[in-house]
Amino acid sequence: MIDPRLSINQATIKYADLKTALSVTAQAGVEAIGLWREPVQEVGLATAASMLTDSGLRFTTHCRSGFFTMPESPQRRASIADNLVAIEEAATLAAAGADGSTAVLVLVAGGLPDGSRDIVGARERVRDAIGELAPHASAAGVTLAIEPLHPMFASDRCVISTLGQALDIASDFDPATVGAAVDTFHIFWDPDVLDSIARAGSEGRIATYQVCDWNTPLPADVLLSRHYPGDGVIDFESLTRAVIATGYHRDIEVEIFNKEIWHTDPLIAVQRTAAAFAAAVSPHLTPISTEQSHA
C-alpha cells in the first residue's frame, strides 16, 4: 500500500529528468512530488507546470534557493534576484499541482563566505535576506521554509544548524510567509528536537516535514549520507508523532541524497522509498488511540 501522504522529493531520483520523475512517481502510485529547480528550468517553467498538471500529482516543495550569507555586493544582489525567481517558480508550480498542493520554497542559508570566520554575522545576513524576500513571498502566496542543516554543514553550506535557530529567525515574520523545514536527518541528534518541533507547531511554522535516515560510517562525501527511512538509527516514531501531534496534516517528503540510490532505476527507487516509508513512518501518522497508548 502506498501511503497517500508520501511525497517523493525529486532529489531521491536525482538522475531522472522531470518527465521521468513525474511519470515514475505517478506510476508507483505516489500522489505527490517535491521538485528541484534545475530540472524544472531545463524544460522551462511553463512546460514544467503543464507537465506537473498532466501528472495529476500534488506539488509539495520547491527545492531550493537561499545561499545569501555574503555581505552586500553584486553577488548578494544576484542571490536575492535568483531567490525572487525561485519564489515565482514555487507559486507557478503550486498552482499547477493537483488539489492540496502547497507553495513552499525551501531555503538553505549558505555557509561562511570565503575567508570569513564570522558565523554570527553570516547568520544575521540570513535574517536580512529573508526580510527582503518576505514581502515578495507573501505577495506570491509562497511560504519560505528555512531549513536547518546538520551542523556538519555549518561552515560550508548552511549556517542555520538547529530548528530552534530557524524558528528564531522565522519569528520576525508571518507564519504563512516564513516557516521551517523539519528534516529528520538534520535534527534527530538535537537534544531539544522534540521541544523544537512542538514549538514549531504551536507557532504554525512547520512548512514541510521531510524524512530520511542517518547511518554511519559516513561516506567520503557526507552530503550523500542519507538513507531510506529504516536503514539507519533515527527514531521515526518519536519525531513523527511529535510532528503529527502539532496538527501537521500535509504531505511528507522523502529526500535522499545517496549515490547508490541515485544509480537505482528510478521507478524501483520510488517503490523502495514507498515501502520504506510505509514500514518506518506510516505507523506513526495516526494519533495513538487510548488503548494503544496504555499498551
Add this chain to the structure above:
Amino acid sequence: MIDPRLSINQATIKYADLKTALSVTAQAGVEAIGLWREPVQEVGLATAASMLTDSGLRFTTHCRSGFFTMPESPQRRASIADNLVAIEEAATLAAAGADGSTAVLVLVAGGLPDGSRDIVGARERVRDAIGELAPHASAAGVTLAIEPLHPMFASDRCVISTLGQALDIASDFDPATVGAAVDTFHIFWDPDVLDSIARAGSEGRIATYQVCDWNTPLPADVLLSRHYPGDGVIDFESLTRAVIATGYHRDIEVEIFNKEIWHTDPLIAVQRTAAAFAAAVSPHLTPISTEQSHA
C-alpha cells in the same frame, strides 16, 4: 615565544610513545601536556607517573574514558570498572605532574548501542553512569569533564552533542567533581555557544578548554578532520574571550586528530602547534583593556 598556558594533548602526536611525547613537548619549551590512557598503560601507571615528574611538565587532562551508553549488562559493568581505573590514573598522574597540574578526566559518552535508535535513553544512561562514578571521582580529587562531541558523532561515538546538554547533566553534581570539556572544534557551530560558555563559567564547570580548528571538505574519516588553530574557519577570538571572561585561568590544550600531522616529526608538530597557538589563540588570552574595548 611559547605561550606558558599552552598544553599539548598527546593525541596531536599520536604516534609518539610516552617518552617521546614528554621529551619533545619539554624540548619545544611547552610547559604542560595532556595524556592518553593507552600510551600510559603501555609503560604502566607508576612508570608513567615518574616519567611525567622527570619531564617537569604540568599535567592537564587524562584522555579518555566514558563509553557507557549501553543498558545494564556485564559490558556496562566492565565500562564502569574501566572508568574507575581511569579515575585512579588521572589522580596519580596529576599528583606526578608539576605544580599547577589538574586532575581532569575527559569523558566521551559513547554512541547508540548496536541496533538501538533510542538516543534519549542512551543519554539517560550517561547521566546514570556519571552518578555512579561521581563519588569515586570526588574521593580521588578528580574532575570528570563531560565532553560534548560534534553532532556528526552523535550516533556512533557520543550522544552528548552540545555544551548546554553537558551542563544539564553536570548540574546534578558538585562542580569540583563534574564539569565539561569546552573544545572549539565540537561546539563552534552552536548558535548558543557563547551563552553556554558563559553559563559553564558561572556554574564553575569549565574543566578544560581545548582548541583546534574546523575546515572543509571533511576527510573520508571525519574523526581526523581537526586542524592547527588558524588553519580553518573557527573564530578563536570570540570563543577564547568568552572562556577567559569566565575567569578560566588554567592551561589550554591543543588536541588535533589529523593524519598529516600524525605523520609529521613529533617535535616539529609540537613546534608548529605552539606557533599556531601563539598566532590564533594567545592574543585573546588577556582581558581587553578599556582602550582596546572602545576601539
